[in-house]
Amino acid sequence: MKYGKTIVCFANSRKTSGRCIAGKEWHDGTPGEWVRPVSTRSTHEISEEERRYEDGRDTQLLDIILVPCESHQPLLHQRENHVIDPGYYWAPQGTLAWKDISGWLDHPDTLWGTGESSYAGLNNRVAIGREDGSSLYLISVECLRLLVGRKASEYPDSKRAVRGEFSYQGSTYRMDVTDPTTERKYLGQADGQYDIANPVLCISLGDSYQGYFYKLVAGILHAERYQ
Secondary structure (H helix, E strand, C coil): CCEEEEEEEEEEEEECCEEEEEEEEEECCEEEEEEEEECCCCCCCECHHHHCECCCCCCCCCEEEEEEEEEECCCCCCCCEEEECCCCCEEEEEECCHHHHHHHCCCCCCCCCCCCCCCCCECCEEECCCCCCCCEEEEECCEEEEEEEECCCCCCCCCEEEEEEEEECCEEEEEEECCHHHHHHHHCCCCEEEEEECCEEEEEEEEEECCEEEEEEEEEECHHHHC
């Protein structure tokens, strides 16, 4: 192991055949820079084996984790990426208390701008070439509305999905939810709309797809989840 990054985990999000893990550096209780541990695979996801602790447990949101790393590998739209050393276990160091999360929030004016939307989203993408290098924010919103059902109602064979709609700094956003715990819970319920009050959201900018980087709700944290 060349070096380690101790982070508070704010995203354990589905990605390809694995997960996208992301968090902020932990400096004796003080938040540092964002870190996204990545693999050497072309799509950078972290496998179940790679993120598993030595005792077999999986990485959880708000875990404080020592992640063994080999190199910093920034991309134009994701400067936070660090390649992991897969020869070592990730080591849990504790847990950030829910009551302390406010000190870890970001306060950007927008989530990488507005005005670019997909057919089922709203302000949910950034055109390639307009990225600024950052790809992670942790924000607090008054309400997250989860939209459960088929994104493309005109295609009856399309799969059900969970999308998140919320307002932030006067703008409304609607984007895919990739938090697997939340997905599983709400895909198990009837199609419809479900509100979560006062959540903290980890918003991530994904890899490029057909000329755009898409914004994702990668982590959903709220009081009920930690009571």
